[in-house]
Amino acid sequence: MFKVLDSAVPIACWSCSVGHNDSTLFCPHCKKIQPPPGGDYFSVFSLDPKLNLDLPALEHEFHRLSRRLHPDRFARAEENEKQWSLADTALLNDAYRTLKDPLSRTEYLLKLVGNGIEPAESKERTSMPPPMDLLEEVFDLNMQLEEMRAARKAGQHDADLEASLQAAKAKFTSLLAAVDADLRAAWSAWDSGDAASRPATQKSMLTLLDRRRYLSNLVRDVTEVLGA
16 A cells, blocks of 8 residues: 555644645745645655656756745744754755656655665665576676776786676666666556555566666676776
8 A cells, every 4th residue: 555644634834823734845824934844755846656757847846945945035034934944945955856866766655655675875786686687697797897807907908808898888788778668667557556556566666676776786887897
């Protein structure tokens, strides 16, 4: 079941006491700034929790809200409003940074629905098993990377080995593109799906994210060695 926090919890505005939902940054009645809202990053922008977003519209809304929250606007305001300006701005920045990137947006949504996946930066290639269909190629690649490092350290140049690594990089980059295409299809399936179909889509996205992370690390390793 979809577990995004309810962003429609009614609360009273601290200034005018008129009720509004808990996801807004400003009171819709008196327009006063509110404490950092509850809910999720999607609700900060009044968006439904979906994976295919209108990115230009997201950017436009981010800049509009950033201007309204800018601390200079609250130079003569009450102390609580000054503090909320800073806190709301930090929340807005975090939300925008997460939602504008398709991969971090996917990971964030999966966390919201209960898949406690690790952030990308905490999953290094050494802690992840290679995809089964790439076992032999990854083994060969690791051997070639070690050979290239040793050759570079000895001040030698191996043109054939460099060409082989370039070819490997091109292949893994192509595989990355294929994963991204599969992820885009999964996003559409999620957005149009229902509670019964979404668990299978979630599982697929988790698998694709792990594969993408592994492939991305392979490309990074080859790029670093070739550029050394």
